Amino acid sequence: MSIESAMNPETVMPELNQQEIGARNRLVISLLLVSAFVVILNETIMSVALPRLMVALDIPASSAQWLTAAFMLTMAVVIPVTGYLLQRFNTRPVFILAMSLFSAGTLICAASPGFASLLVGRVVQASGTAIMMPLLMTTVMHLVPSESRGKTMGNISIVISVAPAIGPTISGLILSVLDWRWMFILVLPIALGALALGASKIRNVSTPRAAPIDVLSVILAAIGFGGLVYGLSGVGEAGAGEGGALSAWIPIVVGASVVVIFVLRQISLQKREAALLDLRTLNITNFSVSVAMMAVLMLALFGVMILLPIYLQNVVGLTTLQTGLMLLPGGLAMGLCAPYVGRLYDRHGPTVLVVPGAILVSAVMWVFTTVSQDTSIVVLLGAHLVLSLGLGLMFTPLFSASLGSLPPHLYSHGSAMIGTTQQVAGAAGTALFVALMTAQTINLSNGGAEPIAAAAGGIRAAFLCGAIISLFAVVGACFVRKPEGDPAHGPGPGH
Numbered sequence: 001m002s003i004e005s006a007m008n009p010e011t012v013m014p015e016l017n018q019q020e021i022g023a024r025n026r027l028v029i030s031l032l033l034v035s036a037f038v039v040i041l042n043e044t045i046m047s048v049a050l051p052r053l054m055v056a057l058d059i060p061a062s063s064a065q066w067l068t069a070a071f072m073l074t075m076a077v078v079i080p081v082t083g084y085l086l087q088r089f090n091t092r093p094v095f096i097l098a099m100s101l102f103s104a105g106t107l108i109c110a111a112s113p114g115f116a117s118l119l120v121g122r123v124v125q126a127s128g129t130a131i132m133m134p135l136l137m138t139t140v141m142h143l144v145p146s147e148s149r150g151k152t153m154g155n156i157s158i159v160i161s162v163a164p165a166i167g168p169t170i171s172g173l174i175l176s177v178l179d180w181r182w183m184f185i186l187v188l189p190i191a192l193g194a195l196a197l198g199a200s201k202i203r204n205v206s207t208p209r210a211a212p213i214d215v216l217s218v219i220l221a222a223i224g225f226g227g228l229v230y231g232l233s234g235v236g237e238a239g240a241g242e243g244g245a246l247s248a249w250i251p252i253v254v255g256a257s258v259v260v261i262f263v264l265r266q267i268s269l270q271k272r273e274a275a276l277l278d279l280r281t282l283n284i285t286n287f288s289v290s291v292a293m294m295a296v297l298m299l300a301l302f303g304v305m306i307l308l309p310i311y312l313q314n315v316v317g318l319t320t321l322q323t324g325l326m327l328l329p330g331g332l333a334m335g336l337c338a339p340y341v342g343r344l345y346d347r348h349g350p351t352v353l354v355v356p357g358a359i360l361v362s363a364v365m366w367v368f369t370t371v372s373q374d375t376s377i378v379v380l381l382g383a384h385l386v387l388s389l390g391l392g393l394m395f396t397p398l399f400s401a402s403l404g405s406l407p408p409h410l411y412s413h414g415s416a417m418i419g420t421t422q423q424v425a426g427a428a429g430t431a432l433f434v435a436l437m438t439a440q441t442i443n444l445s446n447g448g449a450e451p452i453a454a455a456a457g458g459i460r461a462a463f464l465c466g467a468i469i470s471l472f473a474v475v476g477a478c479f480v481r482k483p484e485g486d487p488a489h490g491p492g493p494g495h
Contacts, residue, residue, distance in 0.1 A: 025143045031202050032136045035194045037159045039102050039129040045167040048309045048323050049180055056180060057115045065434045067122055068306060072427035073229045074126035077222045079419040080277045082134040084213045086412040092202050094135050099195035102128030106191050110184035134415040141403050141411045150400050154342020157396040162335035168309055172324020214269055217276035220262040227255020229427045278413035281406060287414065289479045290402035291421050296473040297394060298422045299429030300365060300466045306430050307437065311459045315373050315452055326381060330388030337392040349482035350397035357393030358477040360386055365467035372456050404483035433462040
């Protein structure tokens with residue numbers, strides 16, 4: 001058998017009829033969905049645990065938030081490389097690489113003696129997670145017909161929205177009875193099981209081709225995005241008296257400058273089809289608007305996910321278990337509505353879903369700007385539930401509309417662009433919200449406010465920033481359109 005035939009699934013298995021191909025494709029997507037759920041779950045499993053870890057590891061909030069921010073930042077750095085991986089290699093080996101990295105990172109975290117090694121484990125975990133989501137998205141775009149993508153994207157939305165949402169609940173349950181290391185000890189056998197099952201059952205469904213990788217672009221992406229998020233985190237540390245304001249802003253300026261160089265290099269490389277991240281995806285208006293809205297949503301979502309547990313535990317006085325249970329209804333709501341949202345998208349397009357969703361998200365963010373130590377638990381529970389429903393109305397249409405607007409040869413780059421944007425926005429949101437919370441809390445404390453009142457004031461200031469940003473999502477929602485037909489005129493791994 002030739003190398004070419006080994007790389008092409010249509011020549012490896014010519015005896016498969018359409019029914020068998022359909023069954024094979026459904027199995028591949030199902031296994032990718034289950035594995036993606038496991039890896040994405042760990043992106044937010046630390047949020048409820050941060051107050052506990054701050055005590056157990058003797059670290060401030062500005063350092064503890066790096067256990068979440070570094071995870072997202074690593075994904076932002078690694079995801080652009082997946083565009084190359086998905087073009088150059090087939091489905092099965094890319095899956096094995098992703099789950100092997102995730103399992104190794106989980107093992108490092110489980111055996112971690114302190115903060116430094118725990119942070120390293122989270123970075124290794126994130127490297128595997130970064131590969132999994134673009135692999136899932138690109139595979140779906142190739143295998144699922146355009147008229148059915150909304151339903152399938154609804155299932156993906158369950159992974160992307162519910163897994164992070166129930167992460168705090170699971171960690172709260174674990175921390176109520178066990179040491180923090182058990183958050184990883186319990187996940188490890190599940191990750192290894194997913195790796196073994198996928199390695200034995202997943203079949204190759206793509207057609208690899210020779211693709212270059214620009215090492216300089218990888219370095220520029222790491223320095224640029226890393227500098228931005230590190231600098232934003234440094235603003236929080238400066239507010240807490242842990243560093244100077246100048247030292248916090250230097251990496252922001254350096255990072256932004258390097259990102260500009262990265263963009264210019266991609267524009268140059270794409271002229272000879274050698275870009276690490278093909279920015280021609282941004283020439284398609286519907287894709288650009290949808291990605292910009294996803295960035296706003298991720299910034300708000302991850303900001304809320306790190307602030308709300310801190311507020312519930314440090315201001316309201318809930319335990320980690322109670323905090324996790326408080327956030328559970330919202331996660332379940334997103335999961336229950338996702339399939340229905342996908343079907344509505346297939347029938348009516350994105351506008352009837354995205355506009356109401358954006359309004360709900362923005363309204364709840366403004367409600368959060370009024371929280372205090374006396375805010376009712378019922379109000380908080382209801383607000384989080386409405387926020388989750390609003391996000392659920394938006395994720396599926398935005399994923400479907402953005403990638404569906406691209407020609408097939410840009411699917412892998414589009415998936416990488418979405419993933420990179422989401423993670424940078426999420427990491428920036430986490431760092432920005434913590435920085436604002438820390439600075440305002442210090443200011444109020446210096447002004448004579450009681451510790452709980454000062455903490456509530458700091459959280460309100462951070463939520464105010466998120467509420468203002470959410471208004472941009474309301475405006476952008478009016479410009480998202482359903483793609484006109486399938487650019488490929490039918491799916492298929494050969495496109």
